[in-house]
Amino acid sequence: MNSASDTLPDEVGNRLAENIMHFARVLRAAGLPVGPGKVLDGVRAVIAAGVGSREDFYWTLFSVFVNRQDHREIFDQAFHIFWRNPRILERMLHMLMPQVQVEMDESKNEAISRRVAEALAKGEGAETPEAEAEDEIEFDAALTYSAREVLQGMDFESMSADEVAQARAIIARMRLPIMAVPTRRQAPDPHGRRVDMRASLRAALRSVDGGPLRHRAPRYRHPPLVVLCDISGSMSRYSRMFLHFVHAITNDRDRVHTFVFGTRLTNITRHLRHRDVDIALAKVSEGVEDWSGGTRIGHCLHDFNTSWSRRVLGQGAVVLMISDGLDRDAGEGIGAEIERLHKSCRRLIWLNPLLRYAGFEPKSKGIKALLPHVDDFRTVHNLASLGDLAQALSRPQPGRPNLQMTEAA
C-alpha cells in the first residue's frame, strides 16, 4: 500500500480522522443514516484507499456513507462544501435547522392549544415536541416558511380531542384485510398437499413405527399495498379522514406505501410510519405543498408510473386510489397512465366519495378515463363506508375482470 496516511505524520492523520468524523456528523444532521460504525468504516476506507486525488477521496467516502441513491445529491453538496471549508456547512446547518423548528413549534403551539387545554382539563399531560430554541439566529427563514404555512399548510389539529378519539377508536378497529395471497414459501400444515421430507425424516427417527408423513402447504401473506390519495380542494373534506385511515393501515401491516397528489405527487410513507397519528399527520402537512389546490391526475399518475411504480409495485401490489376523479386538466393523459398502472398491479381499487350521491353519473372526463381501468369502484365518505370497504376488500378477488368495469359499476 502506498497510502498517503501511512506516510503522514500522526498528527495530520489524526486531524483527517477527526475531519471525517465531523463530516459524518454533518451528513447525519442532513438526514443520512450515518452511525458511529460508519465513521470507523470511513476512516478505515480512507486508510485503505489513500488520499490520492480529490475524486478518489470523494468516492471512498461515498461508498461508505451513502447507501441509497436518493442520498447522492445531499452527499455531493455536503462533500463539496465541507471539504473546502468545514466550518461553513456546520454553521449553515446550525442556523437553518433550529430556525425552522422554532417556527414550526410556535405555529403548532397555537393549533395545539385546544387539544392541550382539553387534555389539561382532564388532568392528562399532553405530549409536546421538544423545542430546541437557539438564541443566536441570524438567518431569516421565517418569511418563506410561515408564508407557505399560511397559504398552503393544512390545519389538522382543529379536530377536537373527542372527535379524534372517536374517529381513532373506529379507525383503529379497521384492518383492511385485503385478501392474502399464497406465496411460494411453504409452512407445515397437516392438511397440506406436499410432503415435508425433512420433517418426516426427523420425526421418523424419533418414533418407533416411523410415524405418519408430515405435510406442508403454501404460506399466505398480504400483498403490498400502495395508496394514492387525492388531496385537492374538492377532496379536502375527506383527505384528513383518509389519512387517519391510511395511518392506521400503515401501522397495522408491513409493506404499505402512501402517496398524496394534487398538482404533484408526494411520497409520505415515511411520515406515516410515525406511531403517533398527530405527529405523523403534522409531518405530512409539513412535507406536502399542494394542499387543497387543483388536481392534475394524469400528470401525477405519470409521475408515479415513471419514478415509483417499479420500486413499489413489485411482488403483486394492490393499489388503492382515493380520488373524486375531478381533474383540472380535463382528463388529459389519464387514460394511458391509468392503463399502465392497472397493468402493473395485482388489483386497482378506486374509492370515490362522490359515489354516495344517488344520481352520480360519470360525466367528468377524468372519471370516464379512469373507470374502464379499475377492478373495484367503491364509495367512501364516512366512517361507516370505510368499515364496509374493509369487509368488501377481504373477499377474494374472483379472477381479474378484463376491463369489465364500465359505467355499470
Place this chain on the structure above:
Amino acid sequence: MSTAIPKDIDATLALLTAGDYIADRSLATTLFLALKMGRPLFLEGEAGVGKTEIAKVLSATLSRPLVRLQCYEGLDVASAVYEWNYARQMIEIRLAEASGEIDRDRLGQDIFRSEFLIKRPLLQALEVSADGAAPVLLIDELDRTDEAFEAYLLEVLSDFQITIPEIGTIAAAQPPIVIVTSNRTREIHDALKRRCLYYWVDYPDAERELAILRIKVPQCEDILSRQVVGFIQRLREHDLFKLPGIAETIDWATALTELNKIVLEPETVDNTLGALLKYQDDIQKIQGSEAAHILEEVKREMAADGH
C-alpha cells in the same frame, strides 16, 4: 492459479479493463475498497447497466470460481443454502434395516452426514477452491426475494458462516468476494445495506459508451457506433417508461451490424426500435417523426464535430 486482489485503485481499474469492462474510476474505487476491506459490494441501478457483468469479470480476471445465486420470490433455505438428499437418506435407512442395524442414535448420526448434504450456492461459496482461493459470490437481483430471506443473509454476509442444525456451524476459511445486485423493484433494508459498500451503477456517458461498444461489438463500423451512441444518449433524455441500458445499446449495434448497415437511416431506426425499447408506449412515442428528429440532431452534431 488465482490472481491476488489488486493493490490500489489504478490496479483495480486496469483489472476491470483487462476483463473488457470499461468502468468509471468511481466504480473502481468502490470495488477496490470492497476487496480490500472484505465487504460485500452492493450494486444498484437500472436493468441492463452491467451490474451482473462486474461479478463475471471479477471471477474471470481473478481466476476464481463464480457462484451465482439468482434470487426470486419464495427463495428459501432449501434452494439457496442446503438441502438433505432425502432419497439417499431413505436408502441408507432401508439398508440399515436390512442389515439388522437398529441403533436409532447411530442411524440418526449416520444419515445426517455431509455426504447426504446437497450444497446450494451460499454454502458452496464458503468453500475454497483447490488452490486456496475463495470464490466470487454473486447474489443477483436481491430485490426479487422477500424480506425474510434478506434477514437470513445478514448472518451470512457479516460472519460468512452458516448454521446447519444437524451438523453445526460451517465457517468460510476465507471469505468469498460478494457482489449483491438490485434493480430496486423494492428498497432493500438498511440493515443489509449497512454491511455493504454501496454503488449506484449509472448509464455511461457518450465517451464511455462508445468505448464499451468498440470492445463488445468490434465489427460495428466507426460511424455507425458513433451514431448509435449519439442516438441512445439523446433517447435517454426523453421521458420514457424504460430507458435503454448498455445491454440494449450492444443489442442494437449487433442487430444493425447483422443487417449490414453502415449508417443509421430513419427507416432502419423505426424497424429495429424493438431492440432498444421494450414498452409499446415508448415505441409509439419515439417511432416515426421523433426518431427522425433525434437522428437528424445526432448527424448534425457529428458533422459539427468533423465526423
